[in-house]
Amino acid sequence: MIISSTFVILGDSRSISTVAGRSPREISSPVHDHEAPYTFKRTLCSLSAITRSNGNISPPGVRTSSFADNGPESESCIVELHPSASRSRCVDTMVAVVSPLPQGVGYAVVLGLGILFAVMMNGITWLQSRYSQYSPNSANEFTAASRSLKTGIVIAGILSSWTWSLTLLQSATQSYNMGISGGYWYAVGGMVQVAIFSVIASKVKMNANRATTFPEVAYIRFGTAGHLAFLWCGFVCNAIVSACILLGGSAVVSALTGMNPYAALFLIPLGVSIYVATGGLRATFISDATHTFFLLGILLCFSFVTYARSSVIGSPAKMWELLTEIAKTTPVEGNYHGSYLTFRSRPGAIFAVQSIITGFGLVNCDQGYWSRAIASNPKTTAKAYFYGGFAWFSIPFACGTALGLGARALSSRPDFPVLTSQDVGAGLAGVATASYLLGTAGSVLMLILVFLSVTSSLSAEMIAVSTLLSYDVYRQYIKPTATSHEIVKVSRYAIFFWAVFSGGLAAIFQAVGIGLGWLFYFLGVATASGVFPIALTFLWKDLSRAGAVAGSLGGMAIALIVWLATAKGLGGEITVDTLSLQWVSFAGNAAAICSGGILSIGLSLWRPANFDWAKTRNMAVVGEETAARLAADDVSVSETNGSGSEGKDGSEVKVDEEKERTMEGDVESAVVNSEGLDYAILNRRHKIYGGSFLILAIIITFVIPVPLGAAPYIFSKHFLTGVVVVMFLWLFFAAFLVVVLPVWESRQALWRIARLAVGRK
Numbered sequence: 027m028i029i030s031s032t033f034v035i036l037g038d039s040r041s042i043s044t045v046a047g048r049s050p051r052e053i054s055s056p057v058h059d060h061e062a063p064y065t066f067k068r069t070l071c072s073l074s075a076i077t078r079s080n081g082n083i084s085p086p087g088v089r090t091s092s093f094a095d096n097g098p099e100s101e102s103c104i105v106e107l108h109p110s111a112s113r114s115r116c117v118d119t120m121v122a123v124v125s126p127l128p129q130g131v132g133y134a135v136v137l138g139l140g141i142l143f144a145v146m147m148n149g150i151t152w153l154q155s156r157y158s159q160y161s162p163n164s165a166n167e168f169t170a171a172s173r174s175l176k177t178g179i180v181i182a183g184i185l186s187s188w189t190w191s192l193t194l195l196q197s198a199t200q201s202y203n204m205g206i207s208g209g210y211w212y213a214v215g216g217m218v219q220v221a222i223f224s225v226i227a228s229k230v231k232m233n234a235n236r237a238t239t240f241p242e243v244a245y246i247r248f249g250t251a252g253h254l255a256f257l258w259c260g261f262v263c264n265a266i267v268s269a270c271i272l273l274g275g276s277a278v279v280s281a282l283t284g285m286n287p288y289a290a291l292f293l294i295p296l297g298v299s300i301y302v303a304t305g306g307l308r309a310t311f312i313s314d315a316t317h318t319f320f321l322l323g324i325l326l327c328f329s330f331v332t333y334a335r336s337s338v339i340g341s342p343a344k345m346w347e348l349l350t351e352i353a354k355t356t357p358v359e360g361n362y363h364g365s366y367l368t369f370r371s372r373p374g375a376i377f378a379v380q381s382i383i384t385g386f387g388l389v390n391c392d393q394g395y396w397s398r399a400i401a402s403n404p405k406t407t408a409k410a411y412f413y414g415g416f417a418w419f420s421i422p423f424a425c426g427t428a429l430g431l432g433a434r435a436l437s438s439r440p441d442f443p444v445l446t447s448q449d450v451g452a453g454l455a456g457v458a459t460a461s462y463l464l465g466t467a468g469s470v471l472m473l474i475l476v477f478l479s480v481t482s483s484l485s486a487e488m489i490a491v492s493t494l495l496s497y498d499v500y501r502q503y504i505k506p507t508a509t510s511h512e513i514v515k516v517s518r519y520a521i522f523f524w525a526v527f528s529g530g531l532a533a534i535f536q537a538v539g540i541g542l543g544w545l546f547y548f549l550g551v552a553t554a555s556g557v558f559p560i561a562l563t564f565l566w567k568d569l570s571r572a573g574a575v576a577g578s579l580g581g582m583a584i585a586l587i588v589w590l591a592t593a594k595g596l597g598g599e600i601t602v603d604t605l606s607l608q609w610v611s612f613a614g615n616a617a618a619i620c621s622g623g624i625l626s627i628g629l630s631l632w633r634p635a636n637f638d639w640a641k642t643r644n645m646a647v648v649g650e651e652t653a654a655r656l657a658a659d660d661v662s663v664s665e666t667n668g669s670g671s672e673g674k675d676g677s678e679v680k681v682d683e684e685k686e687r688t689m690e691g692d693v694e695s696a697v698v699n700s701e702g703l704d705y706a707i708l709n710r711r712h713k714i715y716g717g718s719f720l721i722l723a724i725i726i727t728f729v730i731p732v733p734l735g736a737a738p739y740i741f742s743k744h745f746l747t748g749v750v751v752v753m754f755l756w757l758f759f760a761a762f763l764v765v766v767l768p769v770w771e772s773r774q775a776l777w778r779i780a781r782l783a784v785g786r787k
């Protein structure tokens with residue numbers, strides 16, 4: 027039954043009423059004196075599925091806020107414009123949103139799940155501080171999880187925090203747009219840079235194990251100029267990534283439920299900020315592991331339905347047939363024979379380079395990854411990053427291969443939603459597939475999937491920014507004698523600040539029409555200049571202050587200039603659209619990474635710094651430093667680091683016997699002292715994972731795709747079947763790494779906490 031709908035027309039809210047109680051056919055002519063009626067193709071996700079009765083698709087910009095279901099059997103319904111809407115404007119600019127789920131579901135998920143997670147995480151944090159030696163009131167625990175986490179949980183944290191809404195949506199979009207190579211290249215881009223962190227992470231452990239943030243190390247090496255330059259890179263990266271995560275989440279929530287996107291942008295961070303502020307970094311790891319369990323389960327479900335259960339696709343062979351058919355009417359420009367089943371793809375090749383550059387920029391400038399490298403046990407850091415990157419690959423690869431290709435294969439069906447370029451840009455292709463193949467269940471699962479990815483990745487961003495603000499702003503420039511307790515307090519304020527700031531920033535992007543796709547292309551331009559200067563800070567003793575500052579900031583400026591100039595040159599003008607043209611963003615990305623590299627390496631070769639690593643190896647951590655500073659003022663303060671907690675007044679709180687027992691034998695002790703590190707072992711790990719990374723990177727970046735792309739080859743049915751089998755195996759392996767391994771590794775601690783919690787020793 028048709029009830030009523032509200033539409034946004036050029037930013038104005040206008041009401042369009044349909045005729046309640048009548049079937050679509052009964053109202054096939056306008057009731058009021060209006061233009062010819064619009065036909066709304068029944069859609070399964072948001073949007074644009076407006077066609078006028080003369081068959082023209084409504085122009086881009088269409089946006090719908092809500093639309094009532096008009097019955098399962100009808101594909102279209104006729105609506106008339108409300109008398110208050112101006113006839114001429116409505117004709118050309120009306121936008122419609124048809125949501126498969128009611129708005130209440132959107133609010134229930136965003137607020138309900140958010141609060142549920144907050145309560146759950148608070149409970150876990152309480153158990154942790156009550157029955158383990160780790161108290162979130164210690165700065166070392168809050169911001170670095172006492173540097174004690176084991177491999178499985180770190181892998182889960184890496185996989186989860188690197189799985190953004192962007193990952194799920196944009197990988198599907200790339201496969202929808204450019205065929206099977208799109209999702210693959212998205213996955214390669216992300217995996218290479220996470221896995222390379224396995225090489226950098228061992229060096230972090232060797233050269234700056236006592237650091238908490240990457241700008242802290244820059245301060246020791248390059249002074250205030252280097253510190254501020256790196257801090258700026260970190261904030262720019264975290265700001266764009268946070269906005270991206272929120273925009274993707276809000277696009278999906280509002281498309282599926284009709285929830286106001288601005289409300290989603292501000293409400294999503296709310297629940298996340300509550301549990302992050304309570305539990306600190308360890309809480310984000312625990313929530314990451316929980317999220318990842320559901321995330322992989324839902325993704326496996328979507329993949330099974332697409333390739334094994336659906337009556338519309340249901341097998342790789344059928345997918346192959348549908349894609350072959352659609353390539354005849356909608357070929358991919360730049361692909362071999364326009365096929366969706368080939369790696370011989372010009373847009374795919376350009377995207378490959380962009381994706382890899384963007385990924386490098388992100389992972390180097392995002393404090394979240396440094397936090398994880400620092401938080402993990404020195405013995406396991408490199409391994410965790412290597413496997414984390416490897417497991418992560420399965421997620422965008424599956425989204426692209428199942429959901430993205432699925433959307434393209436289904437697009438010839440008359441009842442599949444018409445996706446405008448804006449819908450695709452907002453990442454809704456994969457959403458449409460899930461909703462179409464699984465109906466309401468698909469919409470709900472997609473909503474949960476995206477919500478989980480948003481919360482876990484946003485939680486990582488929040489803790490990262492709060493660490494930067496508390497350590498590198500508050501402690502560095504406002505109160506150098508800050509105690510551990512004060513730092514935790516400031517971190518908590520910073521988390522709430524970031525919840526509001528990132529929501530506001532995303533709202534601005536939303537208001538000016540900047541979507542997920544655009545921001546993805548911009549990310550590399552804004553962050554890739556930091557890749558060489560930041561990585562080399564931990565790897566190369568000769569990196570100089572001039573190289574670090576000029577590379578990071580100068581490179582960013584050069585990238586922006588090249589990006590704008592190329593948009594003007596290729597597009598004729600600088601607009602949101604021309605700035606996201608593929609060659610334009612390619613130029614900006616390439617300029618960023620090249621200028622950052624050339625400036626930092628060139629200037630350092632000219633005047634090498636010859637830095638003595640002993641300075642960063644012996645840097646003080648909060649507690650030691652504060653005590654030293656206060657001791658100088660004859661103030662008595664005692665804090666424990668890594669294995670103790672601190673009272674509100676900064677005085678030491680004794681770890682009680684019960685907690686001591688809990689830690690015995692099942693929690694590896696934090697290794698904060700540089701003397702405690704075995705450099706020979708770390709060096710060997712660095713070489714092992716450096717070599718492993720190199721082999722992996724060469725295989726996935728060259729050995730597999732290059733021959734496939736060089737040959738004039740379109741996948742056969744059998745070949746596609748093989749790819750789908752690999753996709754499933756990869757997903758199962760990822761599930762083992764991030765679900766089974768963390769539980770197995772912590773089995774003794776979990777068992778002991780459970781016994782203590784029920785009153786047994």
Ligand SMILES: NC(N)=O
Binds near residue numbers: 189192193216
């Ligand atoms: N995390 C990414 N690159 O999706």
